[in-house]
Amino acid sequence: MRMRTIEISVGGFVLAGIVALIFLAVQVSGVNTGGASQTYEITARFDDVAGLRERAKVSMAGVTVGRVRSIEVDMSWGDAVVTMEIAGEPGNLAADTGAKILTEGILGARYIGLSPGGDEETLAAGDEITETQGALVLENLIGDFLTNMGKS
Amino acid sequence: MVGFVRNLGARFLSWLAALGRATVLWVRAMSGRPDWQDVGLVVKQIYHVGFLSLVIIVLSAFSIGAVLALQFYTQLARFGAQEAVGIGLALVLLRELGPVVTALLFAGRAGSALTAEIGLMKTTEQLSSMEMMGVDPLKRIIAPRIWAGLISLPILTAVFNMVAIFGGMVVAVNWLGADAGGFWSGMREGVEIWEDLGKGMVKTVVFGLLVTWVAVFQGYDAPPTAEGMAMATTRTVVISSVLILASDFLLTLVFYGEF
Numbered sequence: 511m512r513m514r515t516i517e518i519s520v521g522g523f524v525l526a527g528i529v530a531l532i533f534l535a536v537q538v539s540g541v542n543t544g545g546a547s548q549t550y551e552i553t554a555r556f557d558d559v560a561g562l563r564e565r566a567k568v569s570m571a572g573v574t575v576g577r578v579r580s581i582e583v584d585m586s587w588g589d590a591v592v593t594m595e596i597a598g599e600p601g602n603l604a605a606d607t608g609a610k611i612l613t614e615g616i617l618g619a620r621y622i623g624l625s626p627g628g629d630e631e632t633l634a635a636g637d638e639i640t641e642t643q644g645a646l647v648l649e650n651l652i653g654d655f656l657t658n659m660g661k662s
Numbered sequence: 663m664v665g666f667v668r669n670l671g672a673r674f675l676s677w678l679a680a681l682g683r684a685t686v687l688w689v690r691a692m693s694g695r696p697d698w699q700d701v702g703l704v705v706k707q708i709y710h711v712g713f714l715s716l717v718i719i720v721l722s723a724f725s726i727g728a729v730l731a732l733q734f735y736t737q738l739a740r741f742g743a744q745e746a747v748g749i750g751l752a753l754v755l756l757r758e759l760g761p762v763v764t765a766l767l768f769a770g771r772a773g774s775a776l777t778a779e780i781g782l783m784k785t786t787e788q789l790s791s792m793e794m795m796g797v798d799p800l801k802r803i804i805a806p807r808i809w810a811g812l813i814s815l816p817i818l819t820a821v822f823n824m825v826a827i828f829g830g831m832v833v834a835v836n837w838l839g840a841d842a843g844g845f846w847s848g849m850r851e852g853v854e855i856w857e858d859l860g861k862g863m864v865k866t867v868v869f870g871l872l873v874t875w876v877a878v879f880q881g882y883d884a885p886p887t888a889e890g891m892a893m894a895t896t897r898t899v900v901i902s903s904v905l906i907l908a909s910d911f912l913l914t915l916v917f918y919g920e921f
Contacts, residue, residue: 513702516709523713527817530824534859538752538827540850 558644608641712814727829745844765869773877780881811874
């Protein structure tokens, strides 16, 4: 009888642990987007990605549509190659889609904003976005401003 | 001077010998395939080590979550970022405070009890009489307790994290009036399942290993006197606390250090 109460308590204890783990995974980490959702990869070249990180979000019209997979530098051109994964089937983005590196708020994290294109053709998996605009680097802006001030 | 150096060397050697004995103890207790006959013993130990620790874990978790939320809220409210309480709370708990505080409480509540129990068994020569009967005390007494600690601590940590986040929510949302939607969605946006939850759980398994190992060894190695047992119990809490904090630093360095 005593052993039975112990077994029931331990069963409840283990169950509580499992419930807690599921709570932490679903409610706190939010893994409901995993599983069946399909993604494909596209790349884009930027002259400057200053502060963009892997797993930064890729958004269109303010809605997150993907994540940055990797950032590499192409030494021969001196620009950054950003690979991102986009949710959905290949073909949901026009071929002349533009990509811009933006900042959330003034001090927030960098992310990629996609601007819609009008082309009939679409981007296939592995394609490259050609219309890009790199990050605005504050130091460069200030530098430009000061030199222009000096001219006028 | 010579005496000092000799003393230092002797201390180092005896420390090294203790480490060696501890390793031999652990390997001998845990080697070989686990006997399914002993599952009952493990269950009983989980009851003592894990289930009975639930009360202190839940109470501490709730107050720690509440205090964290209060501190975060008052600071973040100055920037109008009250909703960031959720993400801050979740990251701090999952990555650091959950595993560490649970392990410290576990060392105090369960580790010391393990040491005292095994120490008393040794003092009253229960362990030697088991050997006389041909029962290996390492397999019968030590191994189930190590397994129970290894199983219980991750469960306790998960419960701790859940209750602490709940406690933080009660303070931030229900009491101070942060927006519940922002609280949860910020958390979901910023918390990664492996990066935060998974690595925290790895930490807790390492802590479980360290605490049970220290507790069991101190009990098994205690001098069979009242004084020796008192020392061993104290040592369990001190050594495992220091080991938890030191290994937490190392693990954090390995997991999150960018260099």
